[in-house]
Every structure is written in C-alpha cells, then in structure tokens.
Amino acid sequence: MADDRFHVYDTTLRDGAQQEGLNLTVADKLTVARHLDGLGVGFIEGGWPGANPKDTEFFRRARTELDLKHAQLAAFGATRRAGVKAADDPLVAALRESGAPVVTLVAKSHDRHVELALRTTLTENLAMIRDTVSHLRAEGQRVFLDAEHFFDGYKSNPAYALEVVRTAAEAGADVIALCDTNGGMLPDELGDVVLAAAGTQARLGIHCHDDTGCAVANTLAAVRAGVTHVQGCANGYGERSGNANLFTVVANLQLKRGFDLVPRESLADMTRIAHAITEVTNVTPNSHQPYVGVSAFAHKAGLHASAIKVDPNLYQHIDPAEVGNDMRMLVSDMAGRASVELKGRELGYTLSSQESRELVERVKVLESQGYTFEAADASFELLLRDTVGGDRRRHFSVESWRVIVEHPAGGDVVSEATVKLHAKGERIVATGEGNGPVNALDKAVRQALERLYPELARLELTDFKVRILEGTHGTQAITRVLITSSDDTGEWSTVGVDENIIEASWQALEQAVTYGLLRAGHEGE
C-alpha cells in the first residue's frame, strides 16, 4: 500500500466520467482501475454506490475481480439528508455496504448553496456532516470529506466555510479536500485561501477543475500551502474543461519537487498507462498532453536538430524516459515493446528470442497500420499463437461474407448477412438478420457454427467501440473497431482495422469467435 503521508487520489471513475461523450461500462471501469493501480496511485474513487446502479455493481464486482497492489477503493456519496439520522439514510447505507475501505463524502461549504440548493439551515448542514462522518467512522470506514464550492464559499462567508472544515475534522474525517468546484480560481488567490484553511489544523486536500486552465497550477499552489492529498483525473478527464490532470500533477511533484509518490518504475510506465486508458475511454489521446503526449518531447526538424544530436538535454525539461516517453516515438512502437514483453509472460508463453523479435516486428507493423493491442488482449494472444506455432490452427475458414442493408419505405432499416464458411470438412452457408450489419454478421456466423460448436451459444458481444483514425501521408482515414465479448467465465477483446468499417468489424468478430472457441477448449484443426 502507498505511503499515507501524501495521498494521490484519483477520481477518473467518478468525476472524470462526467466528461461529455465519455461512457464507461463496469468492465471498462475495472480495467481503468487496474491501470491506475499499475501507476501506483493511493486511492481510486470508484463512483457513487446507491445513487447509480452501475457504480453499485462496480463495487460489488471489484471485491472479486480487482486485485489492487497499491490503491484502496473509495466510495463517493453525500452526507445524510436533512432531518434523518445517518444510520437510517439508505444512501449512507449503500456507502457502508459498498465494501470500500474509504468513503469520500461530499458536503456543502458555501452558505448560499446550503440555503438555496440543499434548502436547509447552516446549522443542520453542519449536523449532517458531523452525524454522517461519525456514523461511518464508527462503522469502521475511513472518511474523507470533499468540501464542495469551498473557495467560492470562502469568499461568500469565510467563517462558515472554515466551520465546515473544522466540523468534519472533529467528527473524524481524515482529510478535508477543498474543492474548486466551479474551477474559477487562480493559483495565488487559491494558495492564500488554503493557508487560511490550514489554520483549522485539519489535514487538507485539493480538488481542482480546469476552467481557468490552472487546475494543475492550482493543485501545486495548494501543495505549497500545505495540503497533503491531491485529487485529479487520468488525462485530465472531467466535465467542462476537465479536472486537474493527475498524471501531470504526479510527474510535476515527483520530478520537480522531489516527492516520492509512485514507484519509479511505475512512473516510467506512465506514458503507456495514459494511452492504455484512452483505449478504454475511447477518447482520442491529446498528443500535446504534458509528459505523456506523443508530441510532448518531439522536436521539429531543422533549427534544433543538430544541437539535439550533441546534447538532447539542451532542449528538453526532463529525460522523457522518466515518464516512459521518448523524444521521437511512435506510440505503436512503444506499445508494441511493452505488450510483447509484459503480455507474453503474463499469458504464460515462453518465447525464444527469435520469436520475441518476430512478434515485436509483427506488432510494430500492425500498430503502424492502426491496430492496438493494449486494449485487445485476445487479438494479441492469437497473434502470439501465430508466431509461436506457425500459422495458428483454424476452427473455420472464410470463403466470403456479404451484408445487405435495406431501408424499405416506411419501415425500419434491416441488415441481412450471408457467410460462407468451411469447418470440420463441411462447407456451410448461413444467413442472419440484425438491426445493424455487425449484428447481422454475428448472427450469421453463429447460425453457421453453432451446430458444430454448441458452446458458441454462451458467447455474447458486450461492447463495440469504433474510432476513426486519421490517415497519414494522403491516405484515407481508417476505422478501428474494438469488440468485447464474454462467456460465463470472463471477457476478452479483439481488434480489427480497415478503411471499411464493416471489414474492420468482421476482423474483430472473427477473432472474437475464434478466441471464444479456444477458451471453450477447442484447439482448432
């Protein structure tokens, strides 16, 4: 477990998930949590159990499916409702029952928000804080408190804002995180308010939004003023302009201020982790992101080029290797290396050095075409099997497939797929109908193979992600499709890439079925 003296607290799965267009399944959230744990953050806020069924399920599945090495899970929720006991409030019960060792309670610290939004008295708000914190503490959970709208509240009524901090600390909250909920603060002013709050003697944290472009700077100003708990989100995700980018905060504190926050080797994996998370969120990575962006250490050829050759440090603020980045690096190249070294071992294959080299080469070529193996573990394993065993044995071979999309006047759009396959010495022609082309193809493949492989009935496509990748050097844009499938024992993901979205989907689908059959114990022929 991470050192308790300084907290790195991630809220990607709760606050970051508020970002427009970002939609995470429970499985996605579990995967992101594993990546964050790999980075070595101390706390992962998983969501709001009780208020959101998906988040309740996340905490339930986390108990058996997450094996965290560094991080502890935190459940987020509100103080009890006005006029009831914390022990009787069903939402407080959901926090208690989440199984999370830490609960982060959000509480109002702005007098006008208490009166106008919460519609209760300032005194009752303090009672709600006191009662909820002490109740959860008595039930054995560690409690942090997010003081919502703290900085605006301090401007409106400083005595009350500080009273909220004091009340929470006295009731047993270990950390009071001061939140710049509207994100409007600037670093100098924010630092002054944190210093004033430090007078309460409570342990303080900071939670910043980036509406002034200062979320990271504000977080650093708060640390300088004495907070020992920083909150933020992977890649700066969050609503509006986003939250403080936790990766930038960690790199700044560790590399520029000498804090010992995450293991050195994890920091050196930060660029890979940042990109792996974008594969899950399906948000295009920001190439200019500090430290981890593809362009973060890339120089334009010309003026600097010769000097860089002499001494690269003249033109970069840190050695990019410290965060796993490179002066001139293709993400694919990096991902390839990491995938092959780590995943091969993880999957239990021993590769000869010749096979390793060959696999790295294949991954590099495929990733330069737009494939990604970070998020497509099953595709990687199939590729690995191909490399180790010559061409992997096939359960079926495809003669052809075809999809027709029809929109009859006044009716619904329907798709019809025909597949022609060879399996176990038979030629099979089958059709399937669906609401979309991929759905129709999926049905046709099952129709063709289920008689020979009844296990396919348990296979389910659970997620389908599409990303359009920009073409390079005048080529057309290409489409990458990631399909997640499941059976009754687990999940796996496969990838396909093509200029044509249906071909890309077909590739991912064909591998999904093949991998499903391997899992069911069919080695192919």
Ligand SMILES: [Zn+2]
């Ligand atoms: Zn927030």
